[in-house]
Amino acid sequence: MKIFSADYVLPISADLIENGAVVVDETRIAAIGTREELIEKFPEAAAEHFGEAVIMPGLVNCHSHLEITAMRGFLDDVEADFYSWLMKLTTVRGEKLTAADVKIAALAGALEGARAGVTCFGDIGRFGVAGFEALKTNGLRGILFQETEFSPDDKTAAEDFTKLKDKFLELKATETELVKVGLSPHAPYTVSRRLFEKITDYAVAENIEISIHAAESNQERDFFETGEGFFAELYQKLNLEWNAPKKSPVEYLADLGVLQAAPLLAHGVKVSDADINLIAASRSKIAHCPKSNAKFGHGIAPLERFLDKNVCVGFGSDSVASNNVCDILEEARFATLSARNLPDKKRFLTAREIIETATLGGANALGLGREVGSLETGKQADLIVVSLENIAQQPLHDVYSAILFASNARDVLLTMVAGAELYRDGAATKVDEAEIKRRMKEIGAKMCRQSEKSGRS
Ligand SMILES: [Zn+2]
Missing domain, CATH: 3.20.20.140 (Metal-dependent hydrolases)
Incomplete structure (x- = not known):
């Protein structure tokens, strides 16, 4: 069991929680609320605070x-x-x-x-x-x-x-x-x-x-x-x-x-x-x-x-x-x-x-709304943490607006599916990104060569 907290939690199915937290127990969300209340309720759980960021459904x-x-x-x-x-x-x-x-x-x-x-x-x-x-x-x-x-x-x-x-x-x-x-x-x-x-x-x-x-x-x-x-x-x-x-x-x-x-x-x-x-x-x-x-x-x-x-x-x-x-x-x-x-x-x-x-x-x-799509107790722990610290996001007045109009893929800090982390702080956790990139460059080079060839024929 682990408590993830940030300055903001966007449950989607409920209003924004300031100083919010989500408790993840294996694959599911065990609780959602304010950071203070959940730390008190789950004193044994490990806790991680992301500061100026938002935790939201994937x-x-x-x-x-x-x-x-x-x-x-x-x-x-x-x-x-x-x-x-x-x-x-x-x-x-x-x-x-x-x-x-x-x-x-x-x-x-x-x-x-x-x-x-x-x-x-x-x-x-x-x-x-x-x-x-x-x-x-x-x-x-x-x-x-x-x-x-x-x-x-x-x-x-x-x-x-x-x-x-x-x-x-x-x-x-x-x-x-x-x-x-x-x-x-x-x-x-x-x-x-x-x-x-x-x-x-x-x-x-x-x-x-x-x-x-x-x-x-x-x-x-x-x-x-x-x-x-x-x-x-x-x-x-x-x-x-x-x-x-x-x-x-x-x-x-x-x-x-x-x-x-x-x-x-x-x-x-x-x-x-x-x-x-x-x-x-x-x-x-x-x-x-x-x-x-x-x-x-x-x-x-x-x-x-x-x-x-x-x-x-x-x-x-x-x-x-x-x-x-x-x-x-x-x-x-x-x-x-x-x-x-x-x-x-x-x-x-x-x-x-x-x-x-x-x-x-x-x-x-996709017919999966009962299991994912919002942060709710009992739902699958599919969540992301998006940083709000970039100069391009400051100052912050409205969180929904900051996410929609001033954020992009590169602000994502953490991606989690069913409680498992797939990506954190710039690094993939399940696959070898360097090797995939190397192979993609090779494939790209091959495609170019072949299309030049077929262009001439
Ligand atoms: Zn299509």
């Missing part, structure tokens, strides 16, 4: 792609053209990187998260196993959503489903207390109707979390509403049939019955009021990835309207290929500033509700 990154961490900065030259972006990603991921490279990249991405105060990931994996193992090795919590391949053809739905289910069950066999598996039918334009139905039936019957990229871009919306544009041309190139349903991607998912599984929808940028009502009524969730959306120029998802309709929202970094960092404090700040800057906003989102979105919101979006 941040949740509910949409990432850890396995493509080696692509950080690598696709920036083609991101103006989504087709080229996708092709460069697919070619390099599939042909140039070895399984060992992908594994190291995922490990690096998960470590970046742990250093930034992320305690829980909702990670999407085409290969799956790399992200899954990276979370486990770093001691993080999370759900790995095993993703479908490109499978837009109804005729192959049975085989496509069997392939997906095999991968899912293989990971499921090595689930741990902390790391679970879900399913990700990638997006409405890459997954056939029949495959969507099969995955939904399976997810509902077996109580499996699912996550889908949905309503991300104008191109996707056009493809569904008018049957034209970028994806229509792509389908034509690939000789695939497409009868546009003449409805939005969210209506399409609702009509297919997919929303019955209450999926976590990544992006939700291009949604109408009717779409938001469908999302709210089905208790589907949103992974809000504002920086990735902005980097692609896709637009701004209506965060304020989601929150006002009581839609459960968490933040996602998306992959570092389109961000280029996993820093949920920065993501939250960017989300707030973007929402406040919209001409049709009705109100100013507050720092407190955004910090709640970054923690408890994300936990709820």
Whole structure:
């Protein structure tokens, strides 16, 4: 049993505690209150005081792609053209990187998260196993959503489903207390109707979390509403049939019955009021990835309207290929500033509700809100300590505001999951960071050489 105290404790589910403390007993929170009261109540417990800092629940990154961490900065030259972006990603991921490279990249991405105060990931994996193992090795919590391949053809739905289910069950066999598996039918334009139905039936019957990229871009919306544009041309190139349903991607998912599984929808940028009502009524969730959306120029998802309709929202970094960092404090700040800057906003989102979105919101979006996301007696001890001592944070008037508007990943002092420390004072405790960095540099150099070569051929 150990008492962690600081000038401030942010329980999220209750008001800020000044001179606060959290008592951690093995994997759980045994008590929360003021430092004075808890030291008196647990006189035998070891105690550590962090001074001018805040203890808060770990941040949740509910949409990432850890396995493509080696692509950080690598696709920036083609991101103006989504087709080229996708092709460069697919070619390099599939042909140039070895399984060992992908594994190291995922490990690096998960470590970046742990250093930034992320305690829980909702990670999407085409290969799956790399992200899954990276979370486990770093001691993080999370759900790995095993993703479908490109499978837009109804005729192959049975085989496509069997392939997906095999991968899912293989990971499921090595689930741990902390790391679970879900399913990700990638997006409405890459997954056939029949495959969507099969995955939904399976997810509902077996109580499996699912996550889908949905309503991300104008191109996707056009493809569904008018049957034209970028994806229509792509389908034509690939000789695939497409009868546009003449409805939005969210209506399409609702009509297919997919929303019955209450999926976590990544992006939700291009949604109408009717779409938001469908999302709210089905208790589907949103992974809000504002920086990735902005980097692609896709637009701004209506965060304020989601929150006002009581839609459960968490933040996602998306992959570092389109961000280029996993820093949920920065993501939250960017989300707030973007929402406040919209001409049709009705109100100013507050720092407190955004910090709640970054923690408890994300936990709820992953279906884990009963165990994590807030500091409460009996909940899992997933917490972080964020320093408030930097000159860039001074003077301090409001703690929520200081965390949201003046702090970032590099202010995190300690990251703990289920009572175990993963990161403290600049050092990872579960993995060899120097070795991971060395390998990442090697992988980067190899990718450059190979892309120069293929550029010449
Ligand atoms: Zn994504």
